[in-house]
Amino acid sequence: MGAGDDAGVIKQSYGSYLLATTDSQVEGVHFLSQFTTPKDIGRKAVAVNASDIAAMGGIPTYCLVSLILQKTLQETYIDDLYDGIIEECKRYDIQIIGGNISKGRELVVDIFMLGQTTPSRLLLRKGAKPGDKILMTGSLGEAAAGLQLLLNPKLEIKAEDRKALLSRQFTPTPRLEEARIITSKHRATSMIDISDGLGADLGHICESSKVGARIYEEKIPVKQVVCEVAEKLKKNAWKLAINGGEDYELLFTAPESEVAGIISAVKQGSGTDVSVIGKILPEEEGKWMVLKDGKTVPLPEKGWDHLKM
Amino acid sequence: MGAGDDAGVIKQSYGSYLLATTDSQVEGVHFLSQFTTPKDIGRKAVAVNASDIAAMGGIPTYCLVSLILQKTLQETYIDDLYDGIIEECKRYDIQIIGGNISKGRELVVDIFMLGQTTPSRLLLRKGAKPGDKILMTGSLGEAAAGLQLLLNPKLEIKAEDRKALLSRQFTPTPRLEEARIITSKHRATSMIDISDGLGADLGHICESSKVGARIYEEKIPVKQVVCEVAEKLKKNAWKLAINGGEDYELLFTAPESEVAGIISAVKQGSGTDVSVIGKILPEEEGKWMVLKDGKTVPLPEKGWDHLKM
Numbered sequence: 172m173g174a175g176d177d178a179g180v181i182k183q184s185y186g187s188y189l190l191a192t193t194d195s196q197v198e199g200v201h202f203l204s205q206f207t208t209p210k211d212i213g214r215k216a217v218a219v220n221a222s223d224i225a226a227m228g229g230i231p232t233y234c235l236v237s238l239i240l241q242k243t244l245q246e247t248y249i250d251d252l253y254d255g256i257i258e259e260c261k262r263y264d265i266q267i268i269g270g271n272i273s274k275g276r277e278l279v280v281d282i283f284m285l286g287q288t289t290p291s292r293l294l295l296r297k298g299a300k301p302g303d304k305i306l307m308t309g310s311l312g313e314a315a316a317g318l319q320l321l322l323n324p325k326l327e328i329k330a331e332d333r334k335a336l337l338s339r340q341f342t343p344t345p346r347l348e349e350a351r352i353i354t355s356k357h358r359a360t361s362m363i364d365i366s367d368g369l370g371a372d373l374g375h376i377c378e379s380s381k382v383g384a385r386i387y388e389e390k391i392p393v394k395q396v397v398c399e400v401a402e403k404l405k406k407n408a409w410k411l412a413i414n415g416g417e418d419y420e421l422l423f424t425a426p427e428s429e430v431a432g433i434i435s436a437v438k439q440g441s442g443t444d445v446s447v448i449g450k451i452l453p454e455e456e457g458k459w460m461v462l463k464d465g466k467t468v469p470l471p472e473k474g475w476d477h478l479k480m
Numbered sequence: 481m482g483a484g485d486d487a488g489v490i491k492q493s494y495g496s497y498l499l500a501t502t503d504s505q506v507e508g509v510h511f512l513s514q515f516t517t518p519k520d521i522g523r524k525a526v527a528v529n530a531s532d533i534a535a536m537g538g539i540p541t542y543c544l545v546s547l548i549l550q551k552t553l554q555e556t557y558i559d560d561l562y563d564g565i566i567e568e569c570k571r572y573d574i575q576i577i578g579g580n581i582s583k584g585r586e587l588v589v590d591i592f593m594l595g596q597t598t599p600s601r602l603l604l605r606k607g608a609k610p611g612d613k614i615l616m617t618g619s620l621g622e623a624a625a626g627l628q629l630l631l632n633p634k635l636e637i638k639a640e641d642r643k644a645l646l647s648r649q650f651t652p653t654p655r656l657e658e659a660r661i662i663t664s665k666h667r668a669t670s671m672i673d674i675s676d677g678l679g680a681d682l683g684h685i686c687e688s689s690k691v692g693a694r695i696y697e698e699k700i701p702v703k704q705v706v707c708e709v710a711e712k713l714k715k716n717a718w719k720l721a722i723n724g725g726e727d728y729e730l731l732f733t734a735p736e737s738e739v740a741g742i743i744s745a746v747k748q749g750s751g752t753d754v755s756v757i758g759k760i761l762p763e764e765e766g767k768w769m770v771l772k773d774g775k776t777v778p779l780p781e782k783g784w785d786h787l788k789m
Binding site: 179180181185189192193194195197199201237268269270271273276281283 | 579
């Protein structure tokens with residue numbers, strides 16, 4: 172079915188779909204070696220790929236690991252990196268079937284992941300229809316707040332909050348179970364994982380589906396602790412939540428009649444909350460965000476663009 | 481079937497095998513930007529992965545492209561890189577189904593390739609038996625001689641020879657057709673592509689098959705032009721041929737009774753010469769190379785180790 176979604180889709184002759192995706196973790200771009208353990212780098216590299224497979228309604232199955240390592244890296248560092256990769260693969264029953272190692276000037280962990288799904292479960296970015304509700308799992312901004320804690324080490328915050336935010340930044344959890352529930356009964360119409368930021372990723376759904384959208388700031392689930400970090404840094408909490416990216420929550424659309432069913436099924440099956448944050452509009456009506464003070468602004472689609480960092 | 485071969489192998493439910501491999505081209509390690517056009521970098525990145533699929537008896541089918549690009553790269557440079565990737569994929573009917581782009585400090589082109597084969601065609605590194613002959617397609621050392629021309633720009637050599645050697649270095653040709661013929665009738669017992677160097681890659685076959693080997697310098701096909709370059713640089717031609725790597729010829733083993741049939745089938749079907757260069761020994765007899773002067777030396781397995789460059 173070609174490229175452009177979270178993963179490539181290959182129809183297989185016996186009616187099953189093979190999914191294939193790749194995502195890399197590059198030193199200085201996706202992680203800062205001085206703050207991140209090699210084990211967490213390995214774990215995250217696997218998790219972000221599994222998240223892409225989840226966003227297509229799939230189950231991750233196999234992966235290959237392509238590493239670019241500096242000559243100066245200690246053997247124990249490389250061992251720990253592999254341990255993280257292996258541990259995260261085991262967690263989701265993913266088999267490592269190959270890989271490659273090359274020398275380079277900066278550390279890169281590039282994962283290539285395969286997954287599978289069935290035609291009825293496959294969910295692309297392109298199915299959203301005007302009138303559909305916009306939903307998302309969990310909450311936003313914790314990964315970005317965790318990054319802010321790293322960049323502002325003197326910021327005072329409760330130890331348990333610090334730990335929670337950092338773990339959201341270092342070791343995101345792909346929403347595999349939630350995705351399986353969402354895709355189980357043809358209920359949802361489109362889906363993506365929030366890796367670039369809510370605004371940017373909703374923009375991807377709109378572009379693929381040829382629709383517009385309106386979301387409401389007050390409906391975006393942001394934890395109190397994220398607001399606290401934002402306030403202390405004199406930043407806007409919703410900007411952190413919407414542009415921060417790396418939350419790896421699922422963003423999806425569904426007809427209004429399905430919303431209550433999906434919310435209760437996901438809560439029951441996985442314990443995860445699902446929030447309705449807006450509505451899909453006809454394309455010509457544009458993409459908007461309604462702020463808490465009632466003002467309507469264009470959907471901030473900037474997100475987290477690696478090439479513009 | 482796990483990792484460790486040229487590609488990972490996944491048994492599929494309908495008796496077909498899915499192959500998956502990854503190989504990266506890293507600036508300063510696999511290519512030197514000042515000498516190589518972006519188009520050739522793209523082409524080679526695809527070709528070396530297709531070669532891995534060929535070495536397993538497979539046909540490449542799909543790929544994903546993971547790029548790491550410096551912020552400073554010109555858009556036309558990136559376009560040319562993609563053109564090379566697309567051109568080479570078209571050549572072998574490979575469909576690009578996805579990819580990823582990240583920022584980084586050095587250019588990396590990481591390709592993940594899928595292929596398919598049947599159980600009867602699948603050829604691993606581990607099937608070589610004592611008594612089997614060791615065979616290889618084509619000739620060795622041209623890619624390494626091409627690299628020497630780049631590193632020694634003042635070296636005088638005929639223009640057409642220079643062109644041929646450089647093209648072998650810049651745009652290697654995966655031996656897809658030859659591999660299909662070699663694997664067509666259960667004739668060969670093991671196979672690998674020569675990417676690290678003859679000595680290193682024969683070492684991989686020996687390790688996987690738990691066998692020894694003896695090869696003969698005089699039987700290794702080295703073109704006159706490689707000897708000429710070696711001589712002018714006061715280097716040993718066979719060292720260039722054996723340790724140079726990057727030739728992407730196929731190295732394989734077969735029972736003596738099959739040798740004549742394979743050689744004529746490959747020649748007839750693809751026009752490519754196959755040479756018998758040695759024999760598989762029991763593991764305890766070791767790995768050896770017989771030089772032209774009759775001396776026997778341990779098989780040089782150093783090859784082209786990126787991490788030790």
